[in-house]
Amino acid sequence: MNRSNTTALTQPGAPMKVRNVSKRFGAFTALDDVSLDVAAGELVCLLGPSGCGKTTLLRCIAGLERQDSGVLYLGDRDVSDLAPQARDYGILFQSYALFPNLSVEANIAYGLAGSNRDVVRKRVGEMLDLVGLSGSEKKFPGQLSGGQQQRVALARALAPAPSLLLLDEPMSALDARVREHLCTELRQLQRQLGITTLMVTHNQDEAMLMADRIAVMNNGKVEQYATPQDIYDKPATPFVAEFVGQGNWLPFQRSSDSHANVGGMSMRLAAGAGQAASGRLFCRPEAISVNPLLHEENLFPARVREITFLGNRCRMSFELNQLPGHALTAEVGSQDLPRLGAQDIFVALPPESLQVFA
Incomplete structure (x- = not known):
C-alpha cells in the first residue's frame, strides 16, 4: 500500500x-x-x-x-x-459487501454520492493509490482476489473521510x-x-x-x-486466561501468604499472584523451564507423556510425579530436545509466572 x-x-x-x-x-x-x-x-x-x-x-x-x-x-x-x-463512520463487513455489478471505482464512489464528479474521481484515485490498487478502476469485484476485494472495501469505507x-x-x-x-x-x-x-x-x-x-x-x-x-x-x-493463548491449571490450597500446597508439593508464589485461599494456579506453557541448566525455584520431578514437533519449538505434555493423571504442557525450543533426555525430567514453575484464581 x-x-x-x-x-x-x-x-x-x-x-x-x-x-x-x-x-x-x-x-x-x-x-x-x-x-x-x-x-x-x-x-x-x-x-x-x-x-x-x-x-x-x-x-x-x-x-x-x-x-x-x-x-x-x-x-x-x-x-x-x-x-x-x-x-x-466507515464500515468494512466480513463479506466485504461489494456490489458485483459495479466497477471498482463505482464501488468506492458509492459513499460519495452528491459530490462533484471531479472531486469523486480525484478521491477514488487517492483511495486506490492508498490501498495499492491503482489501475484497477475498471475491473469488477469478480476479477479480483479476496485480498484485493478487501482492499477495495477498505477504500470504500475510507473514501468519505x-x-x-x-x-x-x-x-x-x-x-x-x-x-x-x-x-x-x-x-x-x-x-x-x-x-x-x-x-x-x-x-x-x-x-x-x-x-x-x-x-x-x-x-x-x-x-x-x-x-x-x-x-x-x-x-x-x-x-x-483460557480464551487467550494456552495455559496450565493446578489445584491448590494456600499454606501461607507466599506458598501454596499442590498435591503435597509446596510452591512459592510471587507477591501479587492473588489472595485466594484455594482454587487454581495458572501458568503459561512457555514460562515452564524443563531440565533447567541452573537451579530454579519450584523445581519438581515429572514424567513426559508426549512431545509434539511444531517446527521451531516443541510442545511437551507431562505429569508432575506427585500429581499423576493431571496433564500439563510446556513449550521448549527444538534445539533443546537433545538435552531433555528420557521420559523422566525436572520442571520449574517460576513463582512470578504463577497466578491465583479462586
Missing part, C-alpha cells in the same frame, strides 16, 4: 464512548451494561467467542441495531439515536498467509491515518497483532479491557 501523504486523506479520529449499553433479543441478553472508551486514533479489538456480544455491540455503535439502554458518543456528539448515515472506522471480522475469509500480511498493512495504514478504529474478531492472533487495546467479551460483558501484553501476561479472569 502507498502511504505517502496519507494523513491528508482522512480527518483526525474522534474518541468514542460506550456507556452502560444493553441489548436483548427476547429472553436472550446480548449486551449486559457494557461500557468502553476508545481514544482518538486508537485501534481497539472486540475479542471473544461466537455469541459473546461483540458483533451486536459494533452494530449498535453503527446504528444497525438499536440498544435497549445506554448512550453512545462519538467525540462530543451523542449518536445514540442518530440514523446510521448520520454517525460519521470518516472519524471512526468499524471492522467486522474483515480477515475471516482470507487464508492464513494473506491474512497476516493484510493485518500488518491495515495496522500500519490505520496508524498513519490516525483514524479511530473498532474491530470485531474471534481470532486472538489478529487481536494481538493489531490492537492497542483488547476488550475480551463473554456472555454480553467485557471481562477485561487492556493492552495485548496485559491480557496475555495478567488475565483478569479464568475465561480470559
Whole structure:
C-alpha cells in the first residue's frame, strides 16, 4: 500500500464512548451494561467467542441495531439515536459487501454520492493509490482476489473521510498467509491515518497483532479491557486466561501468604499472584523451564507423556510425579530436545509466572 501523504486523506479520529449499553433479543441478553472508551486514533479489538456480544455491540455503535439502554458518543456528539448515515463512520463487513455489478471505482464512489464528479474521481484515485490498487478502476469485484476485494472495501469505507472506522471480522475469509500480511498493512495504514478504529474478531492472533487495546467479551460483558501484553501476561479472569493463548491449571490450597500446597508439593508464589485461599494456579506453557541448566525455584520431578514437533519449538505434555493423571504442557525450543533426555525430567514453575484464581 502507498502511504505517502496519507494523513491528508482522512480527518483526525474522534474518541468514542460506550456507556452502560444493553441489548436483548427476547429472553436472550446480548449486551449486559457494557461500557468502553476508545481514544482518538486508537485501534481497539472486540475479542471473544461466537455469541459473546461483540458483533451486536459494533452494530449498535453503527446504528444497525438499536440498544435497549445506554448512550453512545462519538467525540462530543451523542449518536445514540442518530440514523446510521448520520454517525460519521466507515464500515468494512466480513463479506466485504461489494456490489458485483459495479466497477471498482463505482464501488468506492458509492459513499460519495452528491459530490462533484471531479472531486469523486480525484478521491477514488487517492483511495486506490492508498490501498495499492491503482489501475484497477475498471475491473469488477469478480476479477479480483479476496485480498484485493478487501482492499477495495477498505477504500470504500475510507473514501468519505470518516472519524471512526468499524471492522467486522474483515480477515475471516482470507487464508492464513494473506491474512497476516493484510493485518500488518491495515495496522500500519490505520496508524498513519490516525483514524479511530473498532474491530470485531474471534481470532486472538489478529487481536494481538493489531490492537492497542483488547476488550475480551463473554456472555454480553467485557471481562477485561487492556493492552495485548496485559491480557496475555495478567488475565483478569479464568475465561480470559483460557480464551487467550494456552495455559496450565493446578489445584491448590494456600499454606501461607507466599506458598501454596499442590498435591503435597509446596510452591512459592510471587507477591501479587492473588489472595485466594484455594482454587487454581495458572501458568503459561512457555514460562515452564524443563531440565533447567541452573537451579530454579519450584523445581519438581515429572514424567513426559508426549512431545509434539511444531517446527521451531516443541510442545511437551507431562505429569508432575506427585500429581499423576493431571496433564500439563510446556513449550521448549527444538534445539533443546537433545538435552531433555528420557521420559523422566525436572520442571520449574517460576513463582512470578504463577497466578491465583479462586
